Amino acid sequence: MPVTVLLVDDEPLVRAGLRAVLEAQPDIEVAGEAADGAAVIPLVRQLRPDVVAMDVRMPLLDGIEATRALLRTVPDPPKILVVTTFENDEYVYEALRAGADGFLLKRARPAEIVHAVRLIAEGESLLFPASVRQLAAEYGEGGGNRAARAALERARLTEREGEVLRLMARGLSNAEIAARLVVGTETVKSHVSAVLAKLGARDRTQAVITAYESGFVAPG
Amino acid sequence: MPVTVLLVDDEPLVRAGLRAVLEAQPDIEVAGEAADGAAVIPLVRQLRPDVVAMDVRMPLLDGIEATRALLRTVPDPPKILVVTTFENDEYVYEALRAGADGFLLKRARPAEIVHAVRLIAEGESLLFPASVRQLAAEYGEGGGNRAARAALERARLTEREGEVLRLMARGLSNAEIAARLVVGTETVKSHVSAVLAKLGARDRTQAVITAYESGFVAPG
DNA sequence: AACGGGTTCCCCCGCACGGGGGAGACGATC
DNA sequence: GATCGTCTCCCCCGTGCGGGGGAACCCGTT
Numbered sequence: 001m002p003v004t005v006l007l008v009d010d011e012p013l014v015r016a017g018l019r020a021v022l023e024a025q026p027d028i029e030v031a032g033e034a035a036d037g038a039a040v041i042p043l044v045r046q047l048r049p050d051v052v053a054m055d056v057r058m059p060l061l062d063g064i065e066a067t068r069a070l071l072r073t074v075p076d077p078p079k080i081l082v083v084t085t086f087e088n089d090e091y092v093y094e095a096l097r098a099g100a101d102g103f104l105l106k107r108a109r110p111a112e113i114v115h116a117v118r119l120i121a122e123g124e125s126l127l128f129p130a131s132v133r134q135l136a137a138e139y140g141e142g143g144g145n146r147a148a149r150a151a152l153e154r155a156r157l158t159e160r161e162g163e164v165l166r167l168m169a170r171g172l173s174n175a176e177i178a179a180r181l182v183v184g185t186e187t188v189k190s191h192v193s194a195v196l197a198k199l200g201a202r203d204r205t206q207a208v209i210t211a212y213e214s215g216f217v218a219p220g
Numbered sequence: 221m222p223v224t225v226l227l228v229d230d231e232p233l234v235r236a237g238l239r240a241v242l243e244a245q246p247d248i249e250v251a252g253e254a255a256d257g258a259a260v261i262p263l264v265r266q267l268r269p270d271v272v273a274m275d276v277r278m279p280l281l282d283g284i285e286a287t288r289a290l291l292r293t294v295p296d297p298p299k300i301l302v303v304t305t306f307e308n309d310e311y312v313y314e315a316l317r318a319g320a321d322g323f324l325l326k327r328a329r330p331a332e333i334v335h336a337v338r339l340i341a342e343g344e345s346l347l348f349p350a351s352v353r354q355l356a357a358e359y360g361e362g363g364g365n366r367a368a369r370a371a372l373e374r375a376r377l378t379e380r381e382g383e384v385l386r387l388m389a390r391g392l393s394n395a396e397i398a399a400r401l402v403v404g405t406e407t408v409k410s411h412v413s414a415v416l417a418k419l420g421a422r423d424r425t426q427a428v429i430t431a432y433e434s435g436f437v438a439p440g
Numbered sequence: 441a442a443c444g445g446g447t448t449c450c451c452c453c454g455c456a457c458g459g460g461g462g463a464g465a466c467g468a469t470c
Numbered sequence: 471g472a473t474c475g476t477c478t479c480c481c482c483c484g485t486g487c488g489g490g491g492g493a494a495c496c497c498g499t500t
Contacts, residue, residue, distance in 0.1 A: 011326055015237070016237040016330065160447065184450090190449080204425050205391060406479050407477070
């Protein structure tokens with residue numbers, strides 16, 4: 001019996017693409033589609049798919065919340081394959097923590113997508129497939145992203161430093177951060193210096209860039 | 221006789237999606253696919269499609285360069301429909317300047333995609349379809365984002381200012397930007413000041429944040 | 441009791457940054 | 471020919487930023 005898949009993505013184009021790729025396989029069947037996370041749970045109850053291919057960024061209810069809700073409320077839940085555009089999307093880690101079984105880049109080749117669905121269905125977990133890195137490398141130069149993540153991993157920011165970085169990434173000056181945290185500006189300067197040193201950033205702008213590139217903060 | 225379309229996108233998934241959507245129409249035919257801008261010109265010569273549906277962001281040769289090269293080297297060139305993820309992608313404007321005939325968001329509904337291809341094929345130009353804004357609005361709340369986008373729309377950065385902002389968003393100092401652009405630091409300071417004023421940013425950090433939030437630059 | 445990490449605050453200092461102003465050169469438009 | 475926008479470069483000037491130190495306090499571990 002075939003593997004059944006529920007497609008969840010707010011872009012009809014991506015759904016159509018996934019459907020085209022997956023339906024070309026004799027052993028895979030697309031059970032249905034949903035355009036946002038809110039529609040997933042009833043559909044899963046109804047269709048009982050083996051795998052849910054879920055986008056992370058969606059209106060109304062995003063992929064993480066949907067994953068959490070799904071695992072919490074549906075008995076014997078399907079495997080969840082997170083499909084995302086960006087390799088370093090902060091949501092990826094959250095999604096995995098939320099209970100997703102694997103994730104896949106949208107720019108993966110069809111054969112990889114099919115392979116991922118089969119693996120997930122068999123109960124394997126799928127993280128950072130090697131080929132994904134190659135694909136990313138094609139974009140050359142943009143290695144900045146992985147570097148950013150590495151920087152942030154090495155960083156091990158303290159809680160306070162994290163707060164400060166987040167406020168920096170909202171455009172606040174040292175004085176404004178000080179006011180917000182109810183401390184002196186000298187204190188903020190200490191934290192900022194620590195953040196810069198740990199991130200290997202020369203100035204606050206570079207720190208904020210690293211914050212965005214690593215997914216520590218996200219646009220939107 | 222049907223409208224023939226060449227699909228150019230580095231993501232096989234998107235190509236498959238476009239193919240599925242377009243081939244469902246009796247009057248539209250997908251003539252072929254290409255994964256990057258470099259492959260477009262020979263394919264256009266060979267297939268002579270009516271429309272090229274072209275992604276903006278691609279490895280090797282991006283959509284703008286490909287558009288320019290196409291219009292420069294191929295006699296009686298096809299219509300070019302730029303397909304992009306972000307509404308305010310900096311490349312969109314460049315692509316239109318390069319000679320593209322219209323652009324479309326990837327999150328458009330299938331009917332809109334089909335409509336766009338037909339319009340373009342008929343020689344109409346297609347810019348900022350109204351429905352696109354509605355779709356963007358669905359993402360609600362991303363208020364910060366919309367504000368950033370609005371700031372960038374109001375901004376109307378010149379080409380040079382755009383370049384400078386992009387380099388700012390890569391963490392370069394004024395001196396480094398000057399070296400990169402082969403101009404004086406005073407010149408860069410002028411551009412930076414113009415960018416800050418137009419974006420309503422107090423310092424370069426805020427400008428970079430706006431760049432990320434508006435999609436002018438994207439992580440990854 | 442001693443230690444280390446985290447948070448808080450202080451000093452001095454150099455400099456890149458950003459505001460405010462002006463100005464010349466070029467091309468497109470009127 | 472005049473005008474406008476863009477790009478280029480120059481001046482002065484104040485200050486926020488970041489480096490390099492030091493030091494106190496709390497708290498959990500050793």
